[in-house]
Amino acid sequence: MKFGTLLFTLLLLVSLGCNKESKEESKEVWIYTSMYKDTIADMTPKLEKAFPELKFKWFQAGSEEIATKVNAELLAGGTQADILISSDRFWYEEMGNTGYLIKFNSERTSKIPPQLKHPEGFYNAVSIPVMVMAYNSEAINDSDAPKSFKEMADTKWKGKFTTGSPLASGTNFTTMAMLQHNYGWDYFKSLKSNETIAQGGNSSVLRRIQSKERPVGWVLLENLLRFQDKDKRLKTIFPEDGVVLQANVMGITKKPGARENAKKVADWFLGNDGQAAMVRSFMYSPFESFEPPKGAPPFSKLLSNSFDWSKEFIDKTTKIRGELKEKYTEIMFQ
Amino acid sequence: MDFIKRIIFSKKTILGAGILLLFIFCLYPFITLLWKILFPAGEFSFKFFENVLSSKSTVVALKNTLWVSLGTCFMSTLIALPLSWLLTRTNIPMMAKWRSWFCLPYAIPPYIGAIAWIYLANPSNGILNNFLGQGFINVYSNAGLIWVMGSFFYTFVLLSLLAALDRMDPSLEEAARLSGAGPLRVFFQITVPIVFPSLMSGMLLVLLAAAASFGVPALIGNPAGIYLVTTKIYTLQKMGSMNGIFMAGALSILLLIIATAVLIFNQKILSKNSFKTVSGKTARPSLIDLGKAKAPLTVGLIILFIILFVMPLFGISVTALSKVQGKFEFSNFGFQNFQRVFFETHETPRALMNSFKLGVMAATATTLMGLLLGYINKKTKLKGRSLIEILASLPYSTPGTVLALAFILTFSSNFMGLPISLYNTMGMIVIAYFAKYLNFSLRTTSDGFGQIDDCLAEAARVSGATWWITMKTIWFPLMKPALMASWFLVFMPAFSELTMTILLTGPGLETLGTLIFQLQEYGDASGGAAAVLALLTVIAVGMINYLVKFISKGKYGL
Numbered sequence: 059m060k061f062g063t064l065l066f067t068l069l070l071l072v073s074l075g076c077n078k079e080s081k082e083e084s085k086e087v088w089i090y091t092s093m094y095k096d097t098i099a100d101m102t103p104k105l106e107k108a109f110p111e112l113k114f115k116w117f118q119a120g121s122e123e124i125a126t127k128v129n130a131e132l133l134a135g136g137t138q139a140d141i142l143i144s145s146d147r148f149w150y151e152e153m154g155n156t157g158y159l160i161k162f163n164s165e166r167t168s169k170i171p172p173q174l175k176h177p178e179g180f181y182n183a184v185s186i187p188v189m190v191m192a193y194n195s196e197a198i199n200d201s202d203a204p205k206s207f208k209e210m211a212d213t214k215w216k217g218k219f220t221t222g223s224p225l226a227s228g229t230n231f232t233t234m235a236m237l238q239h240n241y242g243w244d245y246f247k248s249l250k251s252n253e254t255i256a257q258g259g260n261s262s263v264l265r266r267i268q269s270k271e272r273p274v275g276w277v278l279l280e281n282l283l284r285f286q287d288k289d290k291r292l293k294t295i296f297p298e299d300g301v302v303l304q305a306n307v308m309g310i311t312k313k314p315g316a317r318e319n320a321k322k323v324a325d326w327f328l329g330n331d332g333q334a335a336m337v338r339s340f341m342y343s344p345f346e347s348f349e350p351p352k353g354a355p356p357f358s359k360l361l362s363n364s365f366d367w368s369k370e371f372i373d374k375t376t377k378i379r380g381e382l383k384e385k386y387t388e389i390m391f392q
Numbered sequence: 393m394d395f396i397k398r399i400i401f402s403k404k405t406i407l408g409a410g411i412l413l414l415f416i417f418c419l420y421p422f423i424t425l426l427w428k429i430l431f432p433a434g435e436f437s438f439k440f441f442e443n444v445l446s447s448k449s450t451v452v453a454l455k456n457t458l459w460v461s462l463g464t465c466f467m468s469t470l471i472a473l474p475l476s477w478l479l480t481r482t483n484i485p486m487m488a489k490w491r492s493w494f495c496l497p498y499a500i501p502p503y504i505g506a507i508a509w510i511y512l513a514n515p516s517n518g519i520l521n522n523f524l525g526q527g528f529i530n531v532y533s534n535a536g537l538i539w540v541m542g543s544f545f546y547t548f549v550l551l552s553l554l555a556a557l558d559r560m561d562p563s564l565e566e567a568a569r570l571s572g573a574g575p576l577r578v579f580f581q582i583t584v585p586i587v588f589p590s591l592m593s594g595m596l597l598v599l600l601a602a603a604a605s606f607g608v609p610a611l612i613g614n615p616a617g618i619y620l621v622t623t624k625i626y627t628l629q630k631m632g633s634m635n636g637i638f639m640a641g642a643l644s645i646l647l648l649i650i651a652t653a654v655l656i657f658n659q660k661i662l663s664k665n666s667f668k669t670v671s672g673k674t675a676r677p678s679l680i681d682l683g684k685a686k687a688p689l690t691v692g693l694i695i696l697f698i699i700l701f702v703m704p705l706f707g708i709s710v711t712a713l714s715k716v717q718g719k720f721e722f723s724n725f726g727f728q729n730f731q732r733v734f735f736e737t738h739e740t741p742r743a744l745m746n747s748f749k750l751g752v753m754a755a756t757a758t759t760l761m762g763l764l765l766g767y768i769n770k771k772t773k774l775k776g777r778s779l780i781e782i783l784a785s786l787p788y789s790t791p792g793t794v795l796a797l798a799f800i801l802t803f804s805s806n807f808m809g810l811p812i813s814l815y816n817t818m819g820m821i822v823i824a825y826f827a828k829y830l831n832f833s834l835r836t837t838s839d840g841f842g843q844i845d846d847c848l849a850e851a852a853r854v855s856g857a858t859w860w861i862t863m864k865t866i867w868f869p870l871m872k873p874a875l876m877a878s879w880f881l882v883f884m885p886a887f888s889e890l891t892m893t894i895l896l897t898g899p900g901l902e903t904l905g906t907l908i909f910q911l912q913e914y915g916d917a918s919g920g921a922a923a924v925l926a927l928l929t930v931i932a933v934g935m936i937n938y939l940v941k942f943i944s945k946g947k948y949g950l
Binding site for chain 2: 088095099115116117118119122123125126127129130131132133134135138152217223225226250253255256257265268269270271272288289379380383384387388390391392
């Protein structure tokens with residue numbers, strides 16, 4: 059009866075695999091986020107200490123993976139996520155508009171600058187990543203280094219430039235949308251004829267700069283700050299045409315019943331412990347009272363030379379998000 | 393009790409259960425997906441198909457996919473066909489070792505190969521180009537894409553051919569040789585026609601795998617400007633809107649229709665040429681003495697192996713050992729990345745364990761199912777049995793992201809009206825693997841059944857054995873090599889699967905594949921940890937393989 063035993067074991071294994079760990083639904087808080095692993099590892103013990111009665115479940119992936127997962131869950135009848143924290147702000151605009159998020163306003167959110175939150179409270183920024191540029195000083199002399207995003211369209215940089223893919227990473231999508239808004243599609247056509255590699259998230263951009271496959275790239279400041287002591291060849295450029303400020307935003311999903319637990323936890327991310335963890339992960343806090351991350355310039359200096367987040371830009375980008383990605387694909391990948 | 397037992401183990405119950413499961417896991421998710429696409433807001437609408445079909449880039453993508461898949465298929469055959477001859481019919485030294493080594497790339501996920509080849513042959517500063525002159529080899533090209541895919545997918549053809557050549561009765565070849573035919577003539581006029589169904593089946597797998605694969609096309613195709621159907625599906629899915637998801641689904645269904653057409657065409661051809669050449673007794677083929685050609689052929693074999701396997705492995709190893717990427721100094725090499733992965737990343741042991749569990753469950757379930765379906769396919773006269781192969785191929789020829797989507801839609805809640813939710817459980821990942829890899833298993837078992845003549849089972853039946861006893865005492869032992877092969881063919885890719893897992897995984901369900909991806913794309917500061925894990929995957933798979941080989945005294949394993 060070996061066959062039967064085998065079958066039985068198999069069924070048992072599968073059923074064990076399917077058993078959910080806990081049934082107490084209201085005490086579980088599911089957080090889907092694109093924050094880095096070490097940031098999550100840093101925060102979890104503090105969160106658990108602050109809310110001993112709650113159980114935290116993390117799902118970590120890129121912003122666009124999270125959007126795909128949540129969209130699929132919604133199609134199947136409802137999302138499991140309670141709190142969403144990721145960097146594609148325009149997706150939150152859409153989620154809010156279509157009624158999948160609840161409004162969240164507290165004393166802490168009132169201190170966030172208006173351009174970093176939804177006017178009605180569908181989302182709030184929990185941290186501010188900054189898109190800058192970087193080069194490998196082993197491949198490019200400091201005096202020759204590029205000075206602006208715009209310059210990268212010049213044929214001088216053929217075969218030298220790399221970015222992340224707006225299809226994989228929320229911060230790369232925001233940067234693409236911002237530059238498209240300001241420089242038009244011709245800018246990207248030039249990037250394409252310059253053989254720019256646009257692939258993956260920010261970590262993979264940095265790897266291409268380090269390996270000198272493409273010695274210049276646009277990349278998040280936090281990725282560079284993580285390397286400030288380890289790889290002295292990497293040099294940061296604060297582009298003259300402006301840095302692209304991002305917003306890592308947080309939203310609370312709409313679910314039947316009370317959402318008090320989710321709101322309590324959301325407010326924690328905006329409090330001292332949550333914000334200190336963001337700064338330790340080399341992101342700026344949206345609250346003025348926090349110091350800049352280690353090795354980074356003061357926020358006011360970056361703000362004074364950054365691309366403008368107008369209401370018009372946000373509304374337009376939210377509306378044509380899909381078309382922007384499609385057009386971009388057509389130019390860069392075909 | 394006896395009565396119940398008789399019902400449970402009756403031919404009808406078991407085969408019926410097999411077919412039911414096939415429908416639930418291989419067809420029903422697509423019906424659900426199609427339903428959602430055609431009735432997006434409760435009303436019938438064809439707009440998503442229209443949108444996809446009217447787009448110019450769809451045509452470009454289809455055309456490119458066709459050429460790249462055919463190219464990959466051609467290259468795979470070009471490598472595998474001569475290799476299979478050399479490794480089964482000649483006195484090449486260390487034949488058994490070479491066989492095992494050349495099959496190993498099967499166990500490595502192709503995206504790891506893509507990362508390695510970008511490192512070796514990117515036009516700006518690939519290691520090879522540093523020696524051969526800048527831009528000498530450009531991995532970002534059609535040829536590069538086909539090369540990288542072919543350098544993994546050739547194993548599909550090779551495994552299929554090796555199995556067929558081993559099982560084949562060599563007396564026909566000997567007869568030809570005795571009648572004065574040279575070794576090449578024997579190979580092409582006797583051997584190849586006999587193993588033709590296996591060859592076609594391997595080539596078809598390559599064709600479908602190439603058309604549905606995403607990892608390599610993304611890493612190499614995007615910079616090269618090669619726009620494929622999977623790239624387009626990915627773009628649509630990543631538009632972040634529901635419309636995008638529906639359009640991605642619509643395009644996948646188009647891809648499925650094309651794949652199904654290819655499969656039906658293939659079946660029509662194959663039904664005309666099938667041979668039963670195994671009769672229960674095996675005979676060893678006499679090996680051809682290569683004579684003077686032995687030395688050059690051996691050297692050729694070594695070079696091919698270095699190019700296919702050693703060089704990419706070298707690329708990954710250098711990355712794994714570099715403290716900081718891109719510095720060629722002795723002081724830059726060390727084991728920091730290893731330390732971080734093994735001692736400072738708390739997910740690593742859990743991911744290893746999860747991958748192992750998932751691999752075992754998927755491989756076992758798939759192989760049992762393969763045994764049943766292979767039997768129905770080859771040994772019964774059941775009406776519509778030719779559909780089995782097509783049904784099992786559907787999930788295989790669907791890009792992983794879409795398959796995951798269809799599974800989420802189907803099994804998250806209210807499956808067929810039942811309050812079952814598999815979402816965020818290991819069960820969901822297992823059934824997704826099961827559906828995706830059933831094709832491997834079915835092909836192996838069908839090949840196995842196809843080559844065993846009915847006379848043995850008939851003898852059992854004449855002696856009074858029931859169906860279940862015949863299954864247990866005749867088919868099961870005879871099929872054992874095919875079943876073991878099938879188990880490995882599923883275990884290895886399941887062990888490191890990425891594309892589906894990334895969308896199906898939940899808290900605590902990390903696998904090696906998702907961990908590699910996260911470290912590669914998002915979470916890894918120094919960029920070497922993903923390479924360490926990739927290396928670990930290769931080593932783990934290699935070790936499991938050799939362990940099994942050792943225990944079974946070389947009978948099983950790659």
